[in-house]
Amino acid sequence: MNLALLAAFWAISMMFVITPGAxxxxxxxxxxxxxAIIPAIGGxxxxxxxxxxxxxxxxxxxxxxxxxxxxxxxxxGSAYLLWLGLGLIANPPVLHSAAISQDxxxxxxxxKGFGVSGLNPKVILLxxxxxxxxxxxxxxxxxxxxxxxxxxxxxxxxxxxYLAVAHGSKAVLRTxxxxxxxxxxxxxxxxxxxxxxxxxxxxxxx
Numbered sequence: 510m511n512l513a514l515l516a517a518f519w520a521i522s523m524m525f526v527i528t529p530g531a532x533x534x535x536x537x538x539x540x541x542x543x544x545a546i547i548p549a550i551g552g553x554x555x556x557x558x559x560x561x562x563x564x565x566x567x568x569x570x571x572x573x574x575x576x577x578x579x580x581x582x583x584x585x586g587s588a589y590l591l592w593l594g595l596g597l598i599a600n601p602p603v604l605h606s607a608a609i610s611q612d613x614x615x616x617x618x619x620x621k622g623f624g625v626s627g628l629n630p631k632v633i634l635l636x637x638x639x640x641x642x643x644x645x646x647x648x649x650x651x652x653x654x655x656x657x658x659x660x661x662x663x664x665x666x667x668x669x670x671y672l673a674v675a676h677g678s679k680a681v682l683r684t685x686x687x688x689x690x691x692x693x694x695x696x697x698x699x700x701x702x703x704x705x706x707x708x709x710x711x712x713x714x715x
Contacts, residue, residue: 511645515662518643522663525635526670531590531703534696535625536671538597539618540678541693548615550671552622554664559627561660564636565653589624590704597697636660 532553539549626632644655 511648514643514645515659518639518659519662519666521639522666523670526663526666529699531625531629531700532667532671533674534597534699535593535622536675537678537696538693539622540675542618545615545618546672546675546679548619549622550668550675552619552624553626553671554622554668555619556623556626556629557632557664557667558660559623560633560636561640561657561664563633564640565656565660584708585628587704587708589628590700593621593625594697594700594702594704597700598694636663 535549535553536546539545542549640656640659643659644652648655650658
C-alpha cells in the first residue's frame with residue numbers, strides 16, 4: 510500500500526478518535542468499573558471491525574442507497590445510546606478503592622461496547638466516505654484488503670486512545686467518588702445528546 514496514503518489516513522483517523530463522543534463516554538464509564546475496561550474496549554473495537562468489514566464487503570453502499578434502512582438503523586442505534594445514557598445518569602458508576610467491582614460481567618460490557626459502536630450507522634457511513642479515498646487501485650493488494658488494512662489501523666488508534674481514556678479516568682477518579690458520579694452522569698448526558706441529535710437528523714417526528 511502507498512505509504513503516503515497510509516500516513517495521511519493515520520492522521521485523519523487519529524483526529525476522529527481523539528474527538529470525544531459516545532465511545533469516549535463509554536470508555537470513561539468502563540474505567541470507573543475497573544475490571545470492565547478490557548471487555549468494554551474490546552466490544553467497542555469489535556463494533557469498528559464490523560463497520561470495516563461491512564464497507565469492505567460493499568454492504569454499506571447498499572444501506573446508504575436505501576433511505577428507510579438507514580433511518581431504521583439510526584433510530585435503533587439512537588435508542589440504544591439513549592438507554593445507556595439514561596442508565597448512567599440514574600446509576601452513575603463509582604469506583605471504590607476498597608471494593609473494586611466484583612460483579613463485572615465481561616460479556617455484558619463487551620456486548621454494550623459492541624452496541625455503542627456497531628449499532629451506530631454514522632460509523633459505517635464515515636468509513637464508507639473515508640476509507641475509499643485512501644485506496645490505491647494500482648496497489649498490489651485488492652481494494653477490499655486495503656480497506657481492511659486501513660480499518661485495522663483505525664482500530665489500533667481507537668484501542669490506544671480508548672484504553673488511555675479508560676485508565677486515565679480510573680486513575681483520576683478512583684479516590685474521588687463524588688467526581689466519579691459527576692463524570693458518570695456527564696458521560697450519560699453525552700450519550701443522550703448524541704442520541705437526540707441522531708434522531709433529529711432523521712427527521713423522525715416532524
